[in-house]
Amino acid sequence: MNILGYWLAAIISIALTGCTGVVQLETAQTLSAEQAIVFAKVNVIVEGKQIKLSTSGLENSLTIEFRRVGSPVIMEYKVDENEYFYWPLPPGEYEILGVYGFSTETGWLSRQISLAQPLWIPFIVEAKVEGLYLGEITLKSHKNQSSNQRINDNYSEAVKEFHRRYPGASKDPLNRVVKLRPLDPGTYSRVSYICNGDWGVSCSSTNIGLSPTSPDRLQNARVTSTRPTLRWLPSSIPGIKYDVVIYEAYDSTWRKINLDRLTGKRRWRRGQLLAYGQGLTETAFTPDVSLKPGTTYLWSIRLRRGETISTWSQVKRTLSHPGTFWSHSVKRREMWFNFITPDK
Known part of the structure; x- marks a missing residue:
């Protein structure tokens, strides 16, 4: 065909x-x-x-x-x-x-x-x-x-x-060779793990990094606007700044391979970068573009101190993977926060 x-x-x-x-x-x-x-x-x-x-x-x-x-x-x-x-x-x-x-x-x-x-x-x-x-x-x-x-x-x-x-x-x-987009947006010279104690955040077994407050669910939360204001709890360290990113989420065979068999949650893949804010002093961010209605988006926050940044905040899930039944069929995987825009 x-x-x-x-x-x-x-x-x-x-x-x-x-x-x-x-x-x-x-x-x-x-x-x-x-x-x-x-x-x-x-x-x-x-x-x-x-x-x-x-x-x-x-x-x-x-x-x-x-x-x-x-x-x-x-x-x-x-x-x-x-x-x-x-x-x-x-x-x-x-x-x-x-x-x-x-x-x-x-x-x-x-x-x-x-x-x-x-x-x-x-x-x-x-x-x-x-x-x-x-x-x-x-x-x-x-x-x-x-x-x-x-x-x-x-x-x-x-x-x-x-x-x-x-x-x-x-x-x-x-x-038609083009320049690749960096895997991570923004400028920085060093990356430090967000849960290593240097960033003033409290990590748990399910939430790695900063905790979102709006939307208040880590995944599959429905927002009320196509330009939602994302909010999160601050770091306990004064003077810390924040970077925020929003990506298009897309479905694929890889998503089905990474299906969370225990909870039925999806592991969406990151698509095109849609919005990015760097060096924010407030714990809130509103994208300057309207997102598509009825669509799932991935987002996260990281911390910044000068040219040193943390890894991105994520949620941890247990996922089933192909492999031998005893060696690597079940793993803990870090996944991005996501939200769903209103249908209209």
């Missing part, structure tokens, strides 16, 4: 269910006058070692999530051992949202390291374009759940790879 067929099937599914659609995308096999081939190389580094990806099962697997801007359809693509992805896409504006997957350590005690991290790359597919190069993306993950990323421009190698795979191409692909 071609990409247009995928979009049609997804739209029909959404119309029938009223839910966000998730569609699996396949590699572009041939050139087409109606579609461009969007491609990039992906390197995955775990604990300093590059891993070989596979499309079978969850071992050493990486799936990229992206969508057409404004569409509820999430497209997913599993990167294979060739490290490049090739997407057949019609003209339009798109955005890569994130990645997920696992790297499996083998040995006497196997262990899976999560590869999930946000990855926002916007791109535009123009009409009558054969190929569009997005860059060489390197994703790094660690056992302590930290991650980082970069994107390089290796256009000369990419052109050769494109023509090798599609010998009928009459033109070189367009170079």
